[in-house]
Amino acid sequence: YPYGPLKCSDGQEMRLLELRPGKFTDPIRCDLVHVNLRDDLVYEALSYTWATDDGDEELSKVMKCSNHIMNISVTCDAALRTLRDPFIKRTLWVDQVCINQKNTKERSQQVVSMNRIYSRASAVQVVVGIGHPEGKGTPPERRVLTALFSRRWFGRLWVVQEVALARFAMIHFGEQQMRLSDNVLNRLGNVCRDLGVRIPPPLRWSPDYLRGSQPLLACLSDARPAACKEPEDKVFAVRSLMEPSIQPLVPVDYAKPFSETYIRVAIAAIETNRSLDVL
Secondary structure, X not given: OOOOOOOOOOOOEEEXXXXXXXXXXXXXXXXXXXXXXXXXXXXXXXXXXXXXXXXXXXXXXXXXXXOEEEEEOHHHHHHHHHHOOOOOXXXXXXXXXXXXXXXXXXXXXXXXXXXXXXXXXXXXXXXXXXXXXXXXXXXXXXXXXXXXXXXXXXXXXXXXXXXXXXXXXXXEEOOEEEEOOHHHHHHHHHHHHHHOOXXXXXXOOOOOOOOOOXXXXXXXXXXXXOEOOOOOHHHHOOHHHEOOOOHHHOOOOOOOOHHXXXXXXXXXXXXXHOXXXXX
């Protein structure tokens, strides 16, 4: 797909996907438009995983975008079909499509803007899979929760900030959907504790948790149980949730080796905590 350049020097420009209406089985058609976060935008952000539950992240599906063919993953295809309205256009931010993943400079710049992208969205639509959870064991509630939480989305790191920064989050599982309100998350946490089910990283937040004000080491500790593809993403994926004063100390730059990012984190921890305990 022939991406047009973003004005990275401005630091506010991004792309939005305008998903044309259609039935679930219709070919996917959309348009990419350039917008600025400073403007009064109305859009939703997608939270999903690039790979399927069995690890397939090949761009094996195609859609027509602005009269060009674009390759997308199976999960992206399924998510867009799940969210597509049969009658009206839907405007979405989808990382796999809206970021030129082959442009390292653009990727770095857009990761820095993640907090604004997800917090400015009118809603974050979470698509965790197609079908219904199944599993073995008793009681039935524990079986369903265990099967649901085994889905890849619940174990990935990037989705933590996507939920934590959301004004309004809706989770979709096949044809079922539920709002991830503070009340629902608190009740879900209580049920998990009662049943002895581990609460997955994306759901380990309360109404006062995160929101861009967590200490550096607390964010990194929360990141440990969750998985990501690139080693530097253990830092970058939770950077938006760190205290604002810490974020400039950990710049996002995919062009540099991940070891340099880890060194910067160590220096930032020493400077902010005035302690060598991190070593």
